Amino acid sequence: xxxxxxxxxxxxxxxxxxxxxxxxxxxxxxxxxxxxxxxxxxxxxxxxxxxxxxxxxxxxxxxxxxxxxxxxxxxxxxxxxxxxxxxxxxxxxxxxxxxxxxxxxxxxxxxxxxxxxxxxxxxxxxxxxxxxxxxxxxxxxxxxxxxxxxxxxxxxxxxxxxxxxxxxxxxxxxxxxxxxxxxxxxxxxxxxxxxxxxxxxxxxxxxxxxxxxxxxxxxxxxxxxxxxxxxxxxxx
Amino acid sequence: xxxxxxxxxxxxxxxxxxxxxxxxxxxxxxxxxxxxxxxxxxxxxxxxxxxxxxxxxxxxxxxxxxxxxxxxxxxxxxxxxxxxxxxxxxxxxxxxxxxxxxxxxxxxxxxxxxxxxxxxxxxxxxxxxxxxxxxxxxxxxxxxxxxxxxxxxxxxxxxxxxxxxxxxxxxxxxxxxxxxxxxxxxxxxxxxxxxxxxxxxxxxxxxxxxxxxxxxxxx
Numbered sequence: 001x002x003x004x005x006x007x008x009x010x011x012x013x014x015x016x017x018x019x020x021x022x023x024x025x026x027x028x029x030x031x032x033x034x035x036x037x038x039x040x041x042x043x044x045x046x047x048x049x050x051x052x053x054x055x056x057x058x059x060x061x062x063x064x065x066x067x068x069x070x071x072x073x074x075x076x077x078x079x080x081x082x083x084x085x086x087x088x089x090x091x092x093x094x095x096x097x098x099x100x101x102x103x104x105x106x107x108x109x110x111x112x113x114x115x116x117x118x119x120x121x122x123x124x125x126x127x128x129x130x131x132x133x134x135x136x137x138x139x140x141x142x143x144x145x146x147x148x149x150x151x152x153x154x155x156x157x158x159x160x161x162x163x164x165x166x167x168x169x170x171x172x173x174x175x176x177x178x179x180x181x182x183x184x185x186x187x188x189x190x191x192x193x194x195x196x197x198x199x200x201x202x203x204x205x206x207x208x209x210x211x212x213x214x215x216x217x218x219x220x221x222x223x224x225x226x227x228x229x230x231x232x233x234x235x236x
Numbered sequence: 237x238x239x240x241x242x243x244x245x246x247x248x249x250x251x252x253x254x255x256x257x258x259x260x261x262x263x264x265x266x267x268x269x270x271x272x273x274x275x276x277x278x279x280x281x282x283x284x285x286x287x288x289x290x291x292x293x294x295x296x297x298x299x300x301x302x303x304x305x306x307x308x309x310x311x312x313x314x315x316x317x318x319x320x321x322x323x324x325x326x327x328x329x330x331x332x333x334x335x336x337x338x339x340x341x342x343x344x345x346x347x348x349x350x351x352x353x354x355x356x357x358x359x360x361x362x363x364x365x366x367x368x369x370x371x372x373x374x375x376x377x378x379x380x381x382x383x384x385x386x387x388x389x390x391x392x393x394x395x396x397x398x399x400x401x402x403x404x405x406x407x408x409x410x411x412x413x414x415x416x417x418x419x420x421x422x423x424x425x426x427x428x429x430x431x432x433x434x435x436x437x438x439x440x441x442x443x444x445x446x447x448x449x450x451x452x453x454x455x
Contacts, residue, residue: 027305028307053321098361099362101362103366106322127398168318
C-alpha cells in the first residue's frame with residue numbers, strides 16, 4: 001500500500017503558492033472542501049485562478065477567498081448568490097470565465113484521462129464558441145474544448161482510506177471525482193478516514209492512484225443553501 | 237383568460253409520457269413535477285448528479301448532501317441513483333434524457349433560445365443550459381409570451397446572446413402552445429378565452445395558424 005495520508009490541512013496544502021491554478025470540487029455549497037478553503041484563507045495565497053462550478057456565498061465556501069481578494073480569476077458555470085463576487089466582477093477586479101457546466105466537467109475529465117481536447121455540441125452557435133475550432137460530425141456541429149491544466153485539485157469525499165481511495169455521498173459527489181487526478185497534485189479531504197480494508201474495493205468511487213494527499217477534515221459545517229421542506233409528518 | 241404559472245406547468249405536465257427521463261430547469265419547469273399524472277412512471281434527473289429525484293424532505297429530515305440543481309434540499313425515490321457531474325452530462329449530451337423543460341428570455345422562430353445573459357446586467361452564468369439544449373431531442377420551453385415591457389419574447393431572431401441554436405421543439409406560454417416548424421411558430425392550442433388575433437399581436441415571429449385552434453385543456 002502506498003500511503004497518501006497526511007496529518008493536517010497545513011501539510012495537505014503545502015506547496016500552494018500565489019498565482020496558481022486550483023480546481024475545487026462542489027456544487028453550490030454541497031460537497032465543497034470546507035477545511036481546505038478555510039485554510040487557504042489563513043495561508044493568504046493570492047492571485048489564484050479557481051476552477052469551480054460555483055463561487056460560494058458571501059460568508060462560506062469560495063466566498064471567503066473572495067472577501068480576502070485572494071482570487072484573480074474564476075472559471076465557473078454559474079456564479080449567482082454572492083454579492084461580493086458581483087461587486088468584484090462588475091468593478092473589473094475579478095476576471096470571470098463562464099463555461100457550460102458539462103464542458104466544465106469534461107475539461108476536468110479530459111485532464112484526468114489524458115485527452116488534450118474534445119468536441120462537444122454545447123455552446124455551438126453561441127459566444128462560448130467564439131474563437132474556437134468547430135467541426136461537423138454526422139451533420140451536427142461541435143466545438144473544440146481543451147483539457148484544464150491546473151496545479152492542484154482539492155476535493156471533498158465522504159470516506160477515504162490511507163491508500164487515497166474515496167467514496168462520496170449523495171449529490172456531494174458532483175465535480176469531486178472528475179477533478180481527482182486532473183491536476184498535478186490532488187488533495188482529498190474526507191469526513192471520515194477509515195482503516196485500510198474498511199472500504200469495499202467494489203464500492204470505491206475513486207481509486208487512490210488519482211490522489212496524492214488525503215486527510216480527515218477537522219470539522220464540517222455542511223451549510224444548506226436553500227432549505228426546502230414539506231410540513232413535518234404528524235403523528236398518527 | 238391567460239394561464240398562471242401553475243397553469244403553464246399543468247399543461248406541460250401533459251407532455252410527459254410514461255417511461256420518460258426528464259430534466260427540469262429552475263422556475264416554472266420545477267413545478268411540472270407536481271402535476272405529472274401518478275399513473276405514469278417518470279424519473280427526474282437533476283444535473284448536479286441525481287436520477288430518481290423525489291419531493292422536498294419533511295421538516296427536520298433535510299440532508300445537506302442531497303440537493304437539486306437549484307441547490308434546494310430534496311429526497312430520493314426508490315430506484316434513485318447518484319453520479320458525478322461528467323456522467324450526468326453524458327446522460328444529457330448523449331441523448332439519454334428524453335425531455336428537457338426549461339425557461340427562456342427569448343425564442344426565435346427557428347428554435348434558437350436565449351436564456352442566460354442580458355448584456356450590461358450581472359451575468360450569473362449558463363449553468364447546464366447550453367449542454368442541455370445542445371443535444372436534447374425534445375426541448376419544451378416554459379415562459380411568458382411577453383416580457384415586462386410588454387414586448388414579444390417569440391421573435392424572428394433572438395436579440396440576446398444565444399444559449400443554443402435551432403433546438404427548441406415546443407413552447408408553452410400563458411397564452412398558447414406552439415411548435416417550431418420550418419415555417420416558424422405553429423399555433424397548436426390557445427389559452428381558454430384567448431383569441432388567435434391576440435396571440436398573433438404579441439408574437440413577433442411568423443405565426444402559422446392552420447384551421448381552428450382548440451383551447452388548451454388544463455386539469
